[in-house]
Amino acid sequence: MIKAGIIGSTGYSGEELTGLLYKHPQVEIDFLCSHSYVNERFSNLYGNLKRFVDEKCVSDEEAFKRIKDIDILFTALPSGKALEFGKAAMESEIKFIDIGSDFRLKTTELYKEWYNLEHNYAALLEKAVYGLPELNRSKIKEAELIANPGCYPTASTLALAPLVKNNIIDTTSIIIDAKSGVSGAGRKASIANLFVECNDSVKAYGVTTHRHTPEIEQNLSELSSEEIKLTFTPHLIPMSRGILSVCYGKLTNETDSEKLMDLYRDFYKNEYFVRVIDELPETRWVKGSNFCDISLRVDTRTNRVIVVSAIDNLVKGAAGQAVQNMNLMFGLKENTALENTPIFP
Template sequence: MLNVGIIGATGYAGEQVVWILRNHSEANIVFYGSHNYTGIPFNEIYGNYTGFIQDRCVDMEEAIRQLDNIDVLFIALPHGKAFEVTEKALSKGVKVIDLGADYRLKSKEVYEQWYQVEHLSAQLLEEAVYGLPELNREKVASCRLLANPGCYPTATILALAPLLKNKLIDTNSIIVDAKSGVSGAGRSASINNLFTEVNESIKAYGVASHRHTPEIEQELSKVYGEDVLISFTPHLVPMNRGILSTCYGKMTKEMTTEEVLELYRNFYAGEYFVKVADGLPETRWVRGSNLCHMGVKVDKRTNRVIVVSAIDNLVKGAAGQAVQNMNIMFGIKETEGLEFIAMAP
């Protein structure tokens, strides 16, 4: 049985870690760390745990004191907040899974440029493993510091990796148009995320400046073997959860839709959490699951390929992928605790 600590347990991503681990046969949650809800029972913050989790949330100091009692620490904090506790956990032999952005980028300078925060733990950047299991499973299995991917990057990298691995698109032509539910902005109060501000509307944001851009480019460049630049535009849509990433690229070789679909099915053969469909995905078919649904179309008129990828931003885009990585890191069945599909309708 793995003993687990969660810091940031009362944010949306942290709560989803709790939800998944409650149904995990080999995980025991030792503490629920929360800055805003210290001393409050977890089931008073999230009423769905009424009668199930009466444990009170602890502050960061108490969480640090309990590091000796756990095997793995999940950190679900805003960027710039994970440095100190990560170093303390690693020094005690505790493996760390950071759901934030602090260890995703390999360059201290790039991190500071895009996040406008000084990186205080740069010596760990080279060691940290980017936790997209479908591409980095062997590295994940042997790591002690796991940088869990962002939600937009997960959907986008999975969508484009087969094409770039096989040099099938012009890297100067890649455009990513992605849309996310409001939970992607987190649980903190914000006027921009109020119901009346987002309902019955859709808007682009972070145009040519979204912080997930260098993360996507970094990982796609690894797949391709050379630097890759993309045009990435995210949008906010009035739904609770889900991401739909539509990716465009000009093809370097003439292929049919059926041939590209076959390429994708071969690339992701044996991957439980990636499903390549004949049609196009919808976020409702992955909502609440750790699945990524993918569809492909070749537009012969423009010589472009369009790949559409759908995930739940809080599960495959955050907590579910974090647990998937934990399973790999500790030699547990990769799908343990995650073998659930979307609930419909």
């Protein structure tokens, strides 16, 4: 059995991860750590897991002590908080997956620029492998430290990869207009995310400044011969889970929807977790699952392609992808504990 520890277990991503690992046939949860709820029973915070995960949360200090006795450590923390845990995990020579954002950008300068935080662990950044299995599988298998992708970058990168990789769109023309459920904002007391503030309304936020922008650019630039800059606009939708990413690009050559759909079907033909579908994706069809649904339409009037992808932000956009990465790191079947079909309604 793989012994796992979870730091930040009581946020929404942490809880999703806890639930997935609880059901994982090869994993044993060694400890659940929570900064805010030390000594509280996990199932008092998440009544869905009553009877299943009744353990008490441990403190950061306790967690640091136990790292040496486990096989893998997961962090699901706000920016800047995972660095020390990453260091400790590497020192104990165990596997480490950061579901947060501390190891995704390739340089400390870029991190400083977008997160406005110092990142004093350049050596760890070098070790870090970006955990998007569909594009990076072989490296993930060998990795010690995984930077689990952000929710928007997961949906957007999978949507655009076939186009960018095959030089089908003008790389200066990319616009991503993405929509997220409120769980993406985390489980912390805030007025902005109260039911009454979010209900029955929609807004864009972080326009031109969202931190997932450089992450997506980094991913796409790696697939391209050019350094890509793009416009990314996230929105908050009155729903609990889900991300819909709508990506626009100018076609470099004439083509049509069918040809591009074929390209996508081929590109993802061996990917269990990507469903290239005829219909436009909707977040409800992926809820509770690790799937990414993708479809596209060519707008022949304007010579653009519109690619739409949908994921569950807490699963493929966070905890599920972390488990997928863990499965790869430990040589397990990639979809172990991730075979549940989406739940609707």
